[in-house]
Amino acid sequence: MGRFQVVGATVVDGSGRDPSTTVSVTVEEGRITELGDFSANGERLDAGGLTMTPGLIDAHVHLGLSSLVQPQFSFQISAAEIAADIFATAGAALDAGFTTVRDTGGIDGGVVTAIAKGKVRGPRVLSCGPVQCQTGGHGYYGAEWEPTELWSSHHVPGLCALSMMAGNADELRRNVREAFRRGASFLKLCVTGGVVGGKDRLTDTQFTVEEIAVAVQEAAARGTYVTVHAHNNEGIRNAVEAGARCVEHGTDLDEPTAALMAAHGVALVPTFAVVERLLRDPAAAGLDESARDRVAGVRERMARALAVAKEAGVRIGLGSDLIGPAQDRRGEELGLRAQLETPMDVLVAATKTNAEILGLPEVGVIAPGKQADLVLWKGNPLEDPNIFTDPANAVLVVQSGRVVKDLR
Known part of the structure; x- marks a missing residue:
């Protein structure tokens, strides 16, 4: 038209x-x-x-994790099927009213390009490419017996790139430069343990302030920013001190840490939909029952963190963090948030505020x-x-x- x-x-x-x-x-x-x-x-x-x-904006998606997660990690699904699932999820995002998404780990640059060229239906995509994680930290899903250097063989160039591991600041610098070479438009680091994956705990901190600062330096050199996966306050404070601009999840955020975020202009993107899905049926995402145990209590703590952040004046966006093949009802994140805020607040978070967080002034x-x-x-x-x-x-x-x- x-x-x-x-x-x-x-x-x-x-x-x-x-x-x-x-x-x-x-x-x-x-x-x-x-x-x-x-x-x-x-x-x-x-x-x-x-x-x-x-058009709605989802600030935390995983298009590259659109297949059953554990089978994908263990090579039980072909590249063709992974691609089909990614493109189906991208189309479903549009159908749910999401015209822009920020992919926070899992796809390679080829997917972004294919969607941007109109070869497949999908929203506008900003991507960090592979997640940056420390050796053996959150974001690494190889088997215990698998040599760490083989983890990159799980990537499918141009399609999916799950994570890159670094054992020190120099390795991290090399990895983030590689992520930018592949087309990343921002960086994501895991600075605490997480829910998906059994090798760490939410209370673990990962990467030092000095290491995070290396990624911040490299991002700033390209006019962009670092966001961090973080559940606990020590990890959040490390990231803020290092210069990160956004925190994903923020499950156990307390008042002093929220005040620190507000003072430094650091945004928060809570993620309720994935928690709800894993509590309801982890198998639907291709995960075993341990995922349900690991997410126990997270919903209530994240709700408290949202209230704490709001009180402190933190800029709060919105992200679903959905994983697995059941990503067609992405708007569930808005419905869940509306149980804690006014519907207008939720809509603004999913539109104007998310556009600000993503650095997209034209949407x-x-x-x-x-x-x-x-x-x-x-x-x-x-x-x-x-x-x-x-x-x-x-x-x-x-x-x-x-x-x-x-x-x-």
Whole structure:
């Protein structure tokens, strides 16, 4: 579509302002050109009874982990099937109303390129490429008997790259430079233990301040940033001291650490959907029952961390962290967050705030000059946030002015 106007929708622009029922949205050459009265110049798209929001943004995805996780790690799934699962997940993200995602580990640059060229359906993707982890730390999923140097053989060049291990600062510097060579647009380090993987605990800290600072230095040299997987306060404080700009999960965040994050402008991306899924059925993600045990109590602690961060004035985004083949209901993250915040707060986190965290000033709100990333919802998700959880409620999805889904 070249030039068109969307009329009749209740418009929630992502800024936090009250919805408008009297505004038409004009789109031309992929951008929003005007908010105002309807003009007969251009195609009319009638959206009466629907609610318009900006395209949603998921700040923590794993497209490269779209197959059953443990079988993928142990070579029981072919590259062809892994690719099919990745591309199905990318398309499902669009269908759920997500026009932009930040992949925080698992895909290689070829997937980003294939989606950007339109060869497969998918959202706009920013990727860190392989996760950076310390030797034997979170992000390493090889068997105990497997020599560490063979771990890179689990990568499928151009398709998936799970993690790169470093035993010291020099090795980390080499690895992050390699990640950038492969097309990474930011870096992710694991600085504490995690839920998926049995070789560490959430209380473990990984990488020293000096090592994290090496990655920060390399990222800054390319005009980008470091985000960290971190569950405990010591790991978060190490990352903040080293200059990281974002924290993923933040499960046990306390008041002093939240204040430190706020003082340094460090953002937080909580991830509730993956916790809910693993509590419900770890086998659906290709994990054994130990994953359920490791995630016990995380939901409640992450909810407390969210409240602590909010009170401290930390910028808070939104991420699902879904893994495995069941990634079609990505909007469940918004429904879960709406149990802890207002639906408007949640929508702003998933649009305007996430765009700020990702460094994408041209998306995240409905305003003249912005990229035309728009979703029309059946019903009003501010009144019923569970509307976000069902992709069938995303009646029409527009990405950069192009209709990519239409159920009207």
